[in-house]
Amino acid sequence: xxxxxxxxxxxxxxxxxxxxxxxxxxxxxxxxxxxxxxxxxxxxxxxxxxxxxxxxxxxxxxxxxxxxxxxxxxxxxxxxxxxxxxxxxxxxxxxxxxxxxxxxx
Amino acid sequence: xxxxxxxxxxxxxxxxxxxxxxxxxxxxxxxxxxxxxxxxxxxxxxxxxxxxxxxxxxxxxxxxxxxxxxxxxxxxxxxxxxxxxxxxxxxxxxxxx
Numbered sequence: 001x002x003x004x005x006x007x008x009x010x011x012x013x014x015x016x017x018x019x020x021x022x023x024x025x026x027x028x029x030x031x032x033x034x035x036x037x038x039x040x041x042x043x044x045x046x047x048x049x050x051x052x053x054x055x056x057x058x059x060x061x062x063x064x065x066x067x068x069x070x071x072x073x074x075x076x077x078x079x080x081x082x083x084x085x086x087x088x089x090x091x092x093x094x095x096x097x098x099x100x101x102x103x104x105x
Numbered sequence: 106x107x108x109x110x111x112x113x114x115x116x117x118x119x120x121x122x123x124x125x126x127x128x129x130x131x132x133x134x135x136x137x138x139x140x141x142x143x144x145x146x147x148x149x150x151x152x153x154x155x156x157x158x159x160x161x162x163x164x165x166x167x168x169x170x171x172x173x174x175x176x177x178x179x180x181x182x183x184x185x186x187x188x189x190x191x192x193x194x195x196x197x198x199x200x201x202x
Contacts, residue, residue, distance in 0.1 A: 038138060
């Protein structure tokens, strides 16, 4: 069994409630996915979801003292970066099919 | 000393949560895509950085602190690059003839 975090039980409670607050904020930000006029706005909400989830996972990992959650946060950061970059490549290719000097190489 | 570190953590994490709140409100309320991107990058960078700084005194050992810093570095790099890329895609769409 791993040791709990150095703070007392109330500190772990504070960390977990901060994580819950960040998740709530990110969930509110997902309204932009439903409402957003453009695809870029929807992708921005997804980017906020990625970074908010990383922050919430770090808080939760420190509250529970489990270092595996930090690995999950690291993987999620990598995946959200890949998702946004894939979106941008796709959107640029679809918006301007004749102007693709970046795809020449 | 431990009390002081706990207080520091609480202040920094609360400030980070406030920046997540500000990013969400900006993403929902700002009028166009560029200002929304501005609000989003504030939440990405400042919110996560303050959360990581607040968590640094709370984790056990140097290895977990290094892992926290690694997550922070990765998110900083990727969010900066992605913000530039999204802004470029929005601008190309706007200036399209």
